[in-house]
Amino acid sequence: MHSPVEQFAIKVLFALNLFGFDIQFTNSALFMVLAVLVSATFLYFAMAPAATVPGRMQGLAEMLYEFVSDMVRSNVGSEGRPYFPFVFTLFVFVLFSNLLGLIPYSYTTTSQIIVTFAMAMFIFIGVTLIALFKHGLHFFSFFVPAGAPKVLIPFLVLIEVISYFVRPVSLSVRLFANMLAGHTMLKVFGGLAVMIASAGGVFVAGSILPLVAIIGLTGLEILVAVLQAYVFTILTCMYLNDALHLH
């Protein structure tokens, strides 16, 4: 019996070297490449007609654009405009990684903690640098809640600092854990179906039940895939807003 977490194993597809550095191409790398390739190809060809009255594909591409654009506008304001391409790339990358991972036999790169953590750290460091460049030392007033009683201030500052540094962890673990749990659950139900069927006889018919459950779960996982991409992006927007406006 295979372990339900075996699906997350990294497999080397072919060896690759760059100036002596080992950059072997793995299943994880393949699906990162695919996420970019599929999303870029889709968006490029969907926008090819550039019609005033959009068709279905163009409408979908524009919807994606306006969704992220509205998110940036409502959470960050007009000052967030320069960061829009990054936020858009982030949303599309996470969304396509999550969705591609739901195709059977594919791989979910966002179920790798190192991938989500690297993205979260990049956002965390980037946002902190933006805040420092924009506000200088005034940035540290961010950790002092306004209107708090003087006695409580050291305590509150401690809490604020901790919650600030926990951000990359919570951001990355949220996405990672969701992907991990979803795919593990699918695998558990799949394993259950195989297990019931292998009992033979009338039990073969009984294996229908976990299979039906998998259909429902797949729908749920599609929802989670989109939702988590949205959550990851909107939290990025909020952090960016904090950096630009300090509350």
Place this chain on the structure above:
Amino acid sequence: MTLVRVMMTFRKYLAFGLIGLMTGGTTSVLAAGGEATGLPQLDITTWPNQLFWLVVTFGIGYIIMSRMITPRIGNVIEQRGRTIQDDLNRAKEAEAEAQTMKAEFEASLDDARAKAADAAQKAMSEAKAKAEEAEADLSAKLAKKTKTAETKLAKIRDEALANINEVASEVTQDAVKAVTGMTVTKAEATKSVAKLAKLGAGQEA
């Protein structure tokens, strides 16, 4: 919806369990001397490679999105907004034009109406004047006729009266001759008749 909520809760606890397994796995990995038994995600030997590919793919993705995709979509949407705004402006202009035309039409209609009322008024007053004139003419004619008739009547009466006096003086002459045998001149008889007539007229009055 309840089912979805139940599944979500189940997923959450599964995630907690797996993260617990993960930390347990890490210790067992360390205990087993690098032999991975926990989650494959915690095999740190795969991390540098994944970081490398993440940077490469995300970097290329960012360049494609920021240089090619987002400006293109932005342009199309902006262009559409402009087209819609232009059309709206044109519609507004056309509406204003229609409003002016309507106002002009209404003004000319009012003008025509006023003119018609004027003409009707004029015709009416003309007809009235004519009728009045005709009436006045007729009454004048009638008055003249009445006057002529009256004059004629007065003349006949006067004549009749004069005749009466003459007849009376002749009768008086005859009566005096027959009663007294005296002859009265015509002039005397006429004089006394006129005196009596005058007296009678005075009594009548």
